[in-house]
Amino acid sequence: MKMRTGLFRKEAIDEQSNAVEGRFLMTPKPAYSAIAGLLVVWIVAVAVYLNMESYARKASVTGWLEPSHGVYKLYSDARRGKVLDVIASEGQLVEKGAPLIKISYSSKDALGHRVSTQLLAELESKQNRTHQSIKRLRTLHLAQQQRLEEQLSQAKHTSATLKDIIALTRSQWLLASKQWAKAQTLLEQGHISRADFETHSLNRLNAEQKLALAKKDWNNEQANIAAISHELATLPEQQANELANIENTYSDLTQQIVSHKSNAEEIIYAPRSGVISGLHVRTGYTVDSSRPLLTLLPQNADIQARIAVPVRSAGFLREGQALHIRYDAFPYQKFGVQLGEIVNISSSLVLPEELADVPISISEPAYLVTATLDTNEVLAYGNSISLKAGMTFSADVQLSQRTLMEWLMEPLYSIKGKL
Known part of the structure; x- marks a missing residue:
């Protein structure tokens, strides 16, 4: 005997499937089908649009123009x-x-006269007197050297004359000595008197005395020549020392004048x-x-843009990004937006107080960005107007770009990132 596996008998199930009325089918209206089709098409179109179209994240920054070589x-x-x-x-x-500008820093006395002018006049007068002293000293040195050279020449001439006198007196002494010797012989032989012999002796002594005096004069003149020669040899050094002392005084006065002028007046070059x-x-x-x-x-330097980008907007900056520039001097509603390109981003942070001389206000730390311009001119009312250094502008820089679908799904991405 077979066991029944179902709840109902097979005959009962077959009987139900052979019903005379058949099954009930609901046919939708054509309008409903059209609406459903449109909804499907719209959903597909929206999905395609969200995935095809992109959303650009931008940052608005401010900057100024300056020459490429700086100012x-x-x-x-x-x-x-x-x-x-x-x-x-x-x-x-x-x-x-x-020279560009001349500036005075001097004060005035009770009579309204500039103190620096009076001091400067006194220093310049003293400097002039010192200069005249230098000229006189050089003239004196030249005369002193000429005098010594003349004295040396005269002493040498005198020495030569004395040498000739010595030779002459020596000859006289030799002659007198010979005559004295002959007279002595004659005296011994009794041919002359003692008075004649004494005369010859006196002549010999006189000749000997003249020779000694001539030698003494020659030796004195030689000593004089040596003294003059030594004085001439040491004269240049002595004169140089004297001149150096007064020239140092002149140099000190010159330094005082220069220092006084620099303190009292300044010329900007x-x-x-x-x-x-x-x-x-x-x-x-x-x-x-x-x-x-x-x-x-x-002169003739290209104009470039300098931009201070706040730290909060600098994360996605990179070289080559495009800039859409709106010059404050040329309203973009009339003259349009100009283009530029980032070429350099500073690697160090700049604080607001470090940019005190720039023409824009910076209230937070920033990075300095350099950008080139597509053109150095703006077309205004049919004329090309050159851009000038110092002009300010605002600009938009595109930091990132995502599809609209990614933008809509950003909250989910954020949650996923946190998880």
Whole structure:
């Protein structure tokens, strides 16, 4: 006997499947089918759009224009001074080393006279007197040397004369000695008197005395020649020492004058060739180091953009990113947006106080970014207007780009990242 596996008998199930009425089928209306089709198409289109279209994350930054070789801002001394003369003019092309501005830092006495002027006049007068002393001393040295040379020449001539006198007196002495010897022989033989012999003796003694005196004079003259020669030999060193002492005095006075002039007056010179811009002073203005006197721009230099990007916006910065620039001097509603490209990003952070001289306000730490411009001109009312250093602007820089689908799913990505 077989066991039944189902709840109902097979015959009962077959009977139910052979019902006369058949099965009930619901056919949808055509309008419903059309709506369903449209919904499917719309969902597919939205999905495609969300995956095809992208969303760019941008950061708005501010910056300014400056020459590619930078600018020089020239300042006066830390002391308060008064402008005596403005030598340069706005827009003037100057060469390196050209004088630009003359400033005085001197005070005045009770009568209104500048103390520095009086001191300078006294120093210059003393310097002039010292210079005249140097000239007189050199003239004196020359005369002294000429005098010694003449004395030496005269002494040598006298020595030569004395030498001739010595030779002559020696001959006289020899002759007198021979006559004395003959007279002595004759005296012994009794041919002459003692008086005649004594005469010959006296002549010999006189000749001997003259010879001794001539030798003494010659020796004295030789000593004189040696003394003059020694004086001539040491004269250059002695004169050099005397001249050095007075020249040192002159040099000290010169240093005092230079120091006094540098302390009392200052001339601002151009540190390099360029064009004068931003000349803020006039003759008679009071100046100090708190503000620049003028700005020196390099000639024919390309203009570049400098941007201070806050730390919070610098994470996705990279070289080559495009900039959409809106110049404050040329409203973008009328003159459009200009393009640029980031070429350099500073590796170190810059604090607000380090950028005190820039034309924009910076209130938070930032990175300095350098960007090139597509053009150095702006087309305005049919004319091309050149951009100028110092112009400010705002710009948009694209930090990242995602599809709309990724943007919508960002909360889920964030949750996943946290998990």
